[in-house]
Amino acid sequence: MPDRNSILVCVTCRAAGEPLEAPAERPGARLYQALMNVVARRGAPVDLIAVECLSVCKRPCTIGFSAPGKWTYIYGDFAPNERAAETILDAVALYAATPDGLIPWKQRPDALKKGVVARLPPLAPRNDVDLPEAAE
Amino acid sequence: MPDRNSILVCVTCRAAGEPLEAPAERPGARLYQALMNVVARRGAPVDLIAVECLSVCKRPCTIGFSAPGKWTYIYGDFAPNERAAETILDAVALYAATPDGLIPWKQRPDALKKGVVARLPPLAPRNDVDLPEAAE
Numbered sequence: 001m002p003d004r005n006s007i008l009v010c011v012t013c014r015a016a017g018e019p020l021e022a023p024a025e026r027p028g029a030r031l032y033q034a035l036m037n038v039v040a041r042r043g044a045p046v047d048l049i050a051v052e053c054l055s056v057c058k059r060p061c062t063i064g065f066s067a068p069g070k071w072t073y074i075y076g077d078f079a080p081n082e083r084a085a086e087t088i089l090d091a092v093a094l095y096a097a098t099p100d101g102l103i104p105w106k107q108r109p110d111a112l113k114k115g116v117v118a119r120l121p122p123l124a125p126r127n128d129v130d131l132p133e134a135a136e
Numbered sequence: 137m138p139d140r141n142s143i144l145v146c147v148t149c150r151a152a153g154e155p156l157e158a159p160a161e162r163p164g165a166r167l168y169q170a171l172m173n174v175v176a177r178r179g180a181p182v183d184l185i186a187v188e189c190l191s192v193c194k195r196p197c198t199i200g201f202s203a204p205g206k207w208t209y210i211y212g213d214f215a216p217n218e219r220a221a222e223t224i225l226d227a228v229a230l231y232a233a234t235p236d237g238l239i240p241w242k243q244r245p246d247a248l249k250k251g252v253v254a255r256l257p258p259l260a261p262r263n264d265v266d267l268p269e270a271a272e
Contacts (some may be wrong), residue, residue, distance in 0.1 A: 072256060121187050
């Protein structure tokens, strides 16, 4: 499996009570576009994965960090703009630097501390045959 | 990859404001024990995976459904008892019967409709080489 770190982006996220926007105008889609802009500008080594609904509808905009063999994290409460995209890209660089997806608490940006929705342990390796431990 | 369906169980889940229980007395650990009892009684073909914190601390008890190639779902608000465990086992049987983890809305039990915390698309296959489409 490649060692790429991914940002999942809910492109259907929208604020409750707002009139229904066209799909491309939804806050989630706008955050996805902002992330694409910042990734392109930085040449960041990360995959952006658009997802139709991460089922966190009460905390738009919602994203996730995922990579093979790492904990997956889901975060909410992001604004649909480039400033939020910059924060997310800074944070995924910290995630990418960990072996297991666990960013030490003291290094964790406030947006991740406050915005955490859920996390999941690395699942894929659990289903494979036993692999030798990394030398660390 | 085996085609097993898993229930992730947050064994550290506890109610806010309660005195700190011994680990085995935490609501999450009690739900895990109740699930083990019901799985054994039914001979249910499901893996129980104990997880130390799914980071959904405001909605105990929290669980997840996961299987290779399927959407992963995270649910909260379960009581730590065998009645909840029965509900969860009934629901995971519906999940197991789907090819993609998406239980049709009309079939979805109320506990899953109200308790959903988040969902994630199937990630592992996305990182593999292109596989031929199933004939369907």
